[in-house]
Amino acid sequence: MDFNQMVLVVFLVGSVLIVAAMIGVAATTRGAPQPQSQVQPRGYALRARWFWALGAATALALLISLPFVPYPSNAEMAGAQHVKVTAQQYGFALPATIPAQTPIIFDVTALDVNHGFGIYGPDNRLIGQVQAMPEYVNHLPFTFSKAGHYTVRCLEYCGVGHAYMQGAFEVK
Amino acid sequence: MSAVPRRTLAVALLAAACVVASVVPPIESSSVRLDVQTHHLAHAVIIALGLALGLVIASARPVREERPAWLLVAIVSPLMAMLLMIPATYDFTESHPLLHALDHLVFAALSLLTAYAGEQYLRGVGWAAAVALEMMAVGAAFGYGIILTR
């Protein structure tokens, strides 16, 4: 199971729990009713705990995720091999082969409209992306561990040929 | 000092500032060519003065019931002001000082009208309209007619 499929499972499990909790609440309307004045204080106490629990979970998620941003540091920019990628309606100009196990920086730009540079691995799974914007160069750091055939797909809507806009390279 | 003369004084000062800021730079420094960004920002200063003037004038008589006709003025005026801020005309106006000064006075008048009409529609609305127009005027300086490649 790759990362995205794990994300999907987490989402689905979470969603089922949310739906189940809400159905549980809805079901209480069938039981013996209680006045609002009696329900509220207990509810507010629970809400306070829920607030702190959600706050802790959020803080944790931020602490874990923020160090993993895909943006290159200055050191990475200096130490990597730069690969120029130019997107244009409806194709990519980029080298045919890229070395494996080497820190790469893709210098990505576009000549006409906004495009997206999405890298799909040999198993056809999306493993990284960056926008290709005219007038700007976006630097995407990447180190390929596996050799093989990689596909590039456009990931920003760029006109009627968008779905056919592809490129490819070999990692050796 | 009572409130009324203080307002009159503020009106006088702001009106003078509006006229000076609109008229003096184009005529005094007609040989200077500004880049588009600075030119936009200069307009934003004039617009800020016009907005302040409109708010001060309107503060004399707070409006407590909706007066719909003024709402139209408060929305059309900032639209007109932004439509007139076309970067392609800057080169042309810079070589025609009088026209340029007139152009600025129109900005000042439209922003005065924006804030004043907002307050005349319903108290407090002029402030919202003023913030919106000023944001647009400043925002234009960062990409309208120029490319700020990073």
Next chain:
Amino acid sequence: MSEPALRNDAAASRVMWIYMLTGVAIFALMALLGLTMRMEQAKWIPLDPTMFYAIMTLHGAGMITAMALCGMGGLWYLMNRERALSTLVAYWAYALVVAGVVAVLLSVFPGKFGAGWTFLYPLPFIGAAWPSWATGLFLLGIALVNVGWIVWCTQMFGCVVATYGGIRGALAWDLVFHPKRFAASGRHAPPPQAFAALVAAVDGLLAGAAGMLVGIALIVHWLSPSIPLDPLWAKNLTFFFGHTFANLTIYMAIALVYVGLPRYANREWHTSQVLAVAWWGTLLFVALAYFHHLYMDFVQPRPVQYIGEVVSYLAAFPPAVVTVFGGALLIFRSQLRWTMGSMFMFAGMVGWIVGGFGAVIDATIDINSTLHNTLWVPAHFHTYLLEGVVLFVLGWIFHQLEERSAAQSSLLMRWLVALGIFGGGAIFLLAFYVGGADGVPRRYATQPPPGPEISAWASVGIIILLIGFVVCLMEAVRLARLRRAATP
């Protein structure tokens, strides 16, 4: 305050119904376009890509505008009970938005404009498969919708500021910071729906100004292409406008639940300090969350990217801890009457939270690297728009119909509608999520595998969903007829 409201009620409900019925009618047409897109992606029907993208553009712009119209009409009606509002201004806003919708419609049929409802510069102008007039007409249409929106926001802003004692009063500042003094003063805090009006008005005006700025720049560029625009600048403004406008439809529609659900539960939903502070958070978060649309623009200033993630996470707090939690508490062990209206309102809150969860996941920068512009994006926003906002609106419409007809729908009818709209909807949405996790790009007329197969499942779900909506419509017509019979 209730005197003028009572006097004005017939005229006010006319405003509400005109807005809402227009919104629902647009929704119905756009839903058919949605089905068309999915069936094309499933390869069930052939469609020229130019046509696919024209339909996609219209669907996006039309749906968001439809939901905005419903929210605008509903919130206007609720705020009019707080303070009599000028119906003239409400009709101006309506006329502008509808004129904009007509212009957008004409730009797409027959103009075939297809740069997406996000009209991202410079796509409307470069390599276009449609005539230049269609670009101009589309931009004009969006500008008209925006001006109508600004008119509405301005009226709401004026209303809350005039009614509750300035911005400070509308924020319930004194209630939060000087509760004793506030209680002693004998003033009333704004009701919950007034916070929705304040947030929609303030963030709506900020977004409207951004939209107006970029809209004028685009129209000027269309007239005079030699004037350059900065693509990153245009993208920031476009998404600030588009994201905020779409996001606010939820916060407008939830006001209907604040008022409607307590009536079913026979309990009160009043303004507390916590509720006020939650809305302050929303006011701030909605204005800053759009940064998450630009995570994959690595040239965007770095701090803004981090702010985007933090704010997107925090945006979940007001609904999760206050509004939906409060809604659940409201009905907990109550004698809630389960009708079409209460069912929709309650289910809408579930959809809001589930979709919000999907959104928060995608708003994580690291995860966005592999979910951005995949089907995960339409997955999460269709969850809280289709199974959130749409349900809030339907809930309110049924609430009105049930109150006036003093009639209800049968249990069988409610089950049928629930199975269709929630069951069919779940299949439709699940297909989007699965496709997204598999890296299938969004906005592809022809998808790589496993896209087409998933699209087929989605199409089945949509057909079930649409059957649910048709049954629901028939039931609404039945209740509306009863109402007419009851009022001679």
